[in-house]
Amino acid sequence: MATISQSDLLEEIREIRDIVQDYKPGKNVTLPDKISFPENLFVGLFGRTGCGKSSLINSLKFAAQGRLRKSQWIEVASQEKAGGHTMFRKIANLTQCIYVIDNRGLDNPSAEEVHAEIAAQLDGDRGYSEQVQWLGEEVQRFDIPAVDRKKGHPITCAVFVFSAIHDIKSDFAGLNHLVDFLHRRQGCYPVAVITHVDVAERNDIDILLAVLRVSGIGDIYEVANITNDKTKLDAQYQLNLLNLIERCITIGNDTAVFKHYQRVELEQKAEKAKLGPTEKPVPTAKVSHQGAQSVKRTEKSQEWEMVEWERREVEQLKKDLEKRSMELEFLERDHKMKMEFEKQQHELQMERQKLESREMQLQEEERERRFQEQLRKIEADKREELMRIMEANRSKGHGFLPVINLPGCPIQ
Known part of the structure; x- marks a missing residue:
């Protein structure tokens, strides 16, 4: 995989950071109908x-702003009681619009x-002053100025x-059920x-990446966090965080x-229910020009909705296919x-046997050497x-040399 140069990396960081800081909901979104974002x-x-x-x-704030003074950090440990059972809810701004x-919610995802x-x-049914119950655990609000x-x-x-x-x-x-639940509720x-x-x-x-992909999550970002020992982030982690914000x-x-x-x-369903099963709004010759235009707009809107529904269905099928593919990939990898x-x-077992055999051989060779x-x-x-005995006999003047044949030492 080709590596990106440091200059290109910094340029991409600046480009995405400008997009993030300039963002407003609905900006650069083109739709056939007027939507209030x-x-x-x-x-x-x-x-x-x-x-x-x-x-x-804190890391997201650093990436979005390019810097972050320690006095602006969101507190971590001091906001939690001993045992980790009570946690203050926190809200922080990355930009003027983000x-x-x-919140917690994954200690038991199947519940x-x-x-x-x-x-x-x-x-949006949970405020920041009330206590939220997570399976018997209390979650309280962290005091934030300018927030109702x-x-x-x-x-x-x-996320x-x-x-x-x-x-x-x-x-x-x-x-995976929680992922599907969010997709049905949010559309994403x-x-x-x-x-x-x-x-x-x-x-x-x-x-962890393989498990998350099998669960149906396709957008996964690897990041490092700012800590007391690490007050700045490497450029690659900043880029990952900015890509996360852009997503x-x-x-x-x-x-x-x-x-x-x-x-x-x-x-529309509620309106049809009010009209009853037999009553249908049928355009007639008496319908005004504005009414006809309204009907046409409604038909176009319904047609666009049908196209959008089909697009989402195709997207869902693609996601399901990708999910099954990732499951097979995970099983194959496992x-x-x-x-x-x-x-x-x-x-390793064969190598161990060879070593044991070699060790026994070396021990046998060592015994033979000794x-x-x-x-x-x-x-x-x-x-x-x-030689000592022969020398002693010679010094006594014996006329003969005794032949002494000791085992293992023949005399020539």
């Missing part, structure tokens, strides 16, 4: 306790209570936050962020459009990993003793 984009963070959501907000809301609570937060405590804000982009360190062994059962799939990638093992990150902008606009036509469809592990285990060395020493001692 919200004044601000609210991004909701959902994740287990300790996955790094508060630090992620806000991030910190129906969690789905209901997330739905309430997505619809009693008023919630509809979340148009949901799931996972830690490459703390969530690698978590239970992901039910996550959620985004996922993997934090702590700068201090995690690459293999753990790859496993949230797109999802926010798409969700607003989806919600608009969803309301239009409900209103099978290959098992086969590779068994192969390495067999090779035996031969001892034997040579004994022969040398016997030869020395024989």
Whole structure:
């Protein structure tokens, strides 16, 4: 894979940062109908306790603004009570029109209570002064100036936050159902962020990526967070965070459009229900010119809605196909990993047997060497003793030399 130069990287960061800072909901969105977009984009963070959501907000602020004084940080540890059971809700602005809301909701993704609570937060039914129940846990508001405590804000982009360190062994059962729930409700799939990638093992990150893809999440961003020990972010992580914000902008606009036509469809169904099964608004010759134009606009709107519905159906089919493909890829990868592990285990066993055999051979050679060395020493001692006896006999004047044949030391 080709690497991008540092200058190109910084240029891309500046370009996306300008887009983010200049963003307003609905800007550069072209539609056949006039749609009222919200004044601000609210991004909701959902994740287990300790996955790094508060630090992620600080990192997003740094990436969006290019700098962040420590006095402007969102507090992390001091906002949680001992044991991690109570957590203050937090809201922070990245720009004048982009806000991030910190909420939990993935400690047990399969729980129906969690789905209901997330739905309430997505619809803006939760303010910042009330306590929110997460399966018996209390979540309170963090005091933020210029924010109406009693008023919630509809979340148009949901972001799931996972830690490459703390969530690698978590239970992901039910996550795919939560993803489908959000897609049906928002018209868009959620985004996922993997934090702590700068201090995690690459293999753990790859496993987490595979699990999230199998669960139906396609947009996944790997990021590092600002901490007390790391007050600045590398350029690549800044780019990843800015890409995340830009993706949230797109999802926010798409969700607003989806919600608009969803309301239009409900209103049309309600109007048809009022007319009754036999009554139908049929245009006649007495219909005014304005009425005829209105009917034409309605027909065009319905035609566009049908096209949009078919487009979403095709998109859903593509997503389902991609999801099944990723499931097969994950299973194939898991099978290959098992086969590779068994192969390495067999090779390791064979290598161990070879080492044991070689060790036994070396021990046998060492014993043989010591035996031969001892034997040579004994022969040398016997030869020395024989020479001493012969010298003693010669000095006494004996006329003959005794022939002494010691075992192992023949006399020539």
